Amino acid sequence: MQTRETDTNTLPRIARGFRLQWEPVQSAHVLLYPEGMVKLNASAGEIMKRCDGTTRVEAIVLDLEKTFSTTGLERDVRAFLDIATEQRWIEWA
Amino acid sequence: MSIVAPHNGHGAQVGPPLWLLAELTYQCPLHCVFCYNPVDFAKHEDELPTADWIRVLREARAIGAVQCGFSGGEPLQRNDLEVLVAEAHALGYYTNLITSGIGLNEQRIGRLKEAGLDHIQLSFQDSTREVNDFLSSTRTFDLKRKAAELIKGHGYSMVMNCVIHRLNIDHIDRIIELAVELEADYLELANTQFYSWAHLNRDQLLPSREQVERAEATTNRWREKLGKKMKLFFVVPDYYERRPKKCMNGWGNVFLTIAPDGVALPCHTARMLPGLDFPSVREHGIREIWYESEGFNRYRGTGWMKEPCASCPEKEKDYGGCRCQAFMLAQDPAAADPVCDKSPRHAELVATVDRLQTPREDAPAIPLVFRGRKESLAAETLF
Numbered sequence: 001m002q003t004r005e006t007d008t009n010t011l012p013r014i015a016r017g018f019r020l021q022w023e024p025v026q027s028a029h030v031l032l033y034p035e036g037m038v039k040l041n042a043s044a045g046e047i048m049k050r051c052d053g054t055t056r057v058e059a060i061v062l063d064l065e066k067t068f069s070t071t072g073l074e075r076d077v078r079a080f081l082d083i084a085t086e087q088r089w090i091e092w093a
Numbered sequence: 094m095s096i097v098a099p100h101n102g103h104g105a106q107v108g109p110p111l112w113l114l115a116e117l118t119y120q121c122p123l124h125c126v127f128c129y130n131p132v133d134f135a136k137h138e139d140e141l142p143t144a145d146w147i148r149v150l151r152e153a154r155a156i157g158a159v160q161c162g163f164s165g166g167e168p169l170q171r172n173d174l175e176v177l178v179a180e181a182h183a184l185g186y187y188t189n190l191i192t193s194g195i196g197l198n199e200q201r202i203g204r205l206k207e208a209g210l211d212h213i214q215l216s217f218q219d220s221t222r223e224v225n226d227f228l229s230s231t232r233t234f235d236l237k238r239k240a241a242e243l244i245k246g247h248g249y250s251m252v253m254n255c256v257i258h259r260l261n262i263d264h265i266d267r268i269i270e271l272a273v274e275l276e277a278d279y280l281e282l283a284n285t286q287f288y289s290w291a292h293l294n295r296d297q298l299l300p301s302r303e304q305v306e307r308a309e310a311t312t313n314r315w316r317e318k319l320g321k322k323m324k325l326f327f328v329v330p331d332y333y334e335r336r337p338k339k340c341m342n343g344w345g346n347v348f349l350t351i352a353p354d355g356v357a358l359p360c361h362t363a364r365m366l367p368g369l370d371f372p373s374v375r376e377h378g379i380r381e382i383w384y385e386s387e388g389f390n391r392y393r394g395t396g397w398m399k400e401p402c403a404s405c406p407e408k409e410k411d412y413g414g415c416r417c418q419a420f421m422l423a424q425d426p427a428a429a430d431p432v433c434d435k436s437p438r439h440a441e442l443v444a445t446v447d448r449l450q451t452p453r454e455d456a457p458a459i460p461l462v463f464r465g466r467k468e469s470l471a472a473e474t475l476f
Contacts, residue, residue, distance in 0.1 A: 017250045025109050025157030032187035034212040034252055
């Protein structure tokens with residue numbers, strides 16, 4: 001099986017040319033890129049804003065679990081990061 | 094261009110204009126035969142001053158616009174471009190420059206980068222100097238290559254756009270090769286759609302069905318070869334479709350265009366439509382224009398539709414297609430876009446397309462009309 005970036009525990013960051021920002025009018029995080037925009041749902045926004053290029057996936061998961069007083073988020077976070085990688089929203093450092 | 098956005102055309106709730114297209118000027122050093130500026134552009138030369146553009150940027154951002162495109166004409170013709178980019182950047186827009194590259198040099202791109210410009214889209218007319226320069230009626234091919242180097246050299250990803258039509262579609266293999274050579278990240282091979290100057294030249298520009306199929310096959314071969322290295326977009330001419338495009342993602346749904354003279358439009362060609370009074374930013378605020386003006390509300394959502402659109406199960410998928418195309422081909426902006434095979438006028442379009450499959454014997458006798466000020470002032474037709 002091919003090794004996925006999310007399994008190697010490197011550092012995810014917002015890809016070059018993309019910008020993540022909070023839009024009050026839409027009450028959502030949006031990801032802006034050349035001539036386009038993706039409106040993120042609440043969980044995607046929470047994950048993406050932690051992809052700062054200095055935090056490992058494990059730490060992102062722990063932080064989310066702490067912030068939302070829950071457990072067992074790792075699978076969902078990794079699944080989302082796979083999609084985000086496929087979409088070129090994030091890069092791995 | 095793509096945008097994923099909440100749909101808001103159906104029902105009472107109207108969402109914000111997410112995309113602001115600032116057409117800063119109709120001035121352009123090129124004379125492209127497929128230019129999308131209005132044919133009568135020379136009659137609207139009273140350009141907005143810097144202060145008005147800054148007000149437009151602020152007001153549109155305040156009601157939710159996030160993408161800002163600076164286009165024209167050639168936006169580099171405005172010497173306040175850097176000031177406007179800086180303002181847009183400071184306001185939180187993602188800033189895009191849509192340019193032919195003419196006027197871009199080391200100093201200018203440096204200043205734009207410093208001002209916070211996020212992205213540049215560079216247009217080409219063809220892969221060879223001869224055809225590029227012929228189609229734009231200028232000697233600009235080498236300047237464009239230089240612009241491409243500057244764009245990459247300043248760390249921008251590059252979207253190359255090449256307008257495709259009968260006269261260059263058979264060079265598509267070489268066009269893609271050129272994009273690879275220039276290290277483009279995205280290449281848009283957009284078949285010209287027939288508005289404005291392209292409409293005047295329609296008989297010479299519509300590629301044959303066979304040409305389109307061949308070009309698409311070539312594009313697919315390159316897609317396989319290039320994988321993730323470069324993304325290729327191929328846009329088929331509407332005339333070969335059987336369902337219309339969801340034009341502008343819906344009228345007054347996400348796109349707000351401000352023309353060089355300050356007229357606010359739901360799309361950059363809507364000015365051609367009769368009986369619509371589009372508001373000017375010189376007299377009205379952006380919020381009022383977007384939410385309350387007659388021009389932006391006329392074809393919003395689905396309430397304005399006639400048959401066959403009104404009862405069509407796909408009406409919210411494509412909103413009946415393009416209002417300008419409906420006007421041009423069916424003389425009624427509220428008709429179904431004749432591209433749709435449910436339109437009673439579709440057969441006429443098919444007949445036109447069939448007639449244009451083989452170039453006419455006397456084709457060389459019909460001159461191409463190059464976009465120009467003189468031609469514009471003389472123009473009687475508005476599209």
